[in-house]
Amino acid sequence: MSVGLIALLDDIAAMAKLAAASIDDVGAAAAKASAKAAGVVIDDAAVTPRYVTGLTPDRELPIVYRIALGSLRNKLLFLLPAALLLSALAPWALTPLLMLGGAYLCFEGAEKLIEKWLPHEAHAAEALVQPTDPAQVEQSTIKGAIRTDFILSAEIMAIALSTVADTPLWEQGLILVVVSLLITVAVYGVVALIVKLDDIGLHLSRDKTGGAAHSIGTFLVNAMPPLLAGLTVVGTAAMLWVGGGIVVHGLEELGLPFPGHPIAHLAEQAGAMGGGLGSVLGWLTGAALAAVSGLVLGGVIVLGLSGIAKLRR
Structure with missing residues (x-):
């Protein structure tokens, strides 16, 4: 074997090692970025099942599938090129855009709570003009879900981009x-499982032997209403926690220590008092205070928009 061929093979081996290392780096960075966006992912998974509530069982999975395709289209065709352009041309704008998305999440979370406690006329009027034709209902449902997903996906992509900037x-x-x-496979895989749990439970509960399958099926059927209600609570809490945390962190990056420094100080104190569970207690304290900050900001935005709407009317 000639020396030139040996050198060529050595170069190929070195390039293969470099490529493998790059793949490992990409995988590790993707895992880190996905973990950092976990709060928005939780919200996405918690919000989506409500779009198929009340629809016929045979249409649930097709609708989830179409929403998942819309979500992937949002990320790959629109948000990915925009994120790369932002990174190349205006990396300084990433923090303000993240804060803007965080403020929107705070607004959504606060509006849900306010609507639950103080329902207002606008939503009552919206309910009166909903389509009744099944095909129109399905199409409207999918469009609404993809619109909501676009906002959440934009936040996920921005958070991921900030991690690997x-x-x-x-x-x-x-x-x-x-x-x-x-994230798309994980979120909509979980959503598909959630929306079919009641059908799985119903099938198992029909087991005539009265064994474990019947008990599990009955449990699943009875557990679905509180599970869906719990997902709504989790989704709202995740919106406020993630949105508030993003805005607070953004203010710190812009040189404004309030309320970030007091939140960090209180979380540190809670962690110091928690003993063996100090890290968990500290994290919970920080997350709760970030959610409170998000609720305050979201409430201010809701009140401001309501005032503007009244002035227009």
């Missing part, structure tokens, strides 16, 4: 593609 542009693009695929 110091990597080369090609690597950022690859990481965002991996994050998009992972």
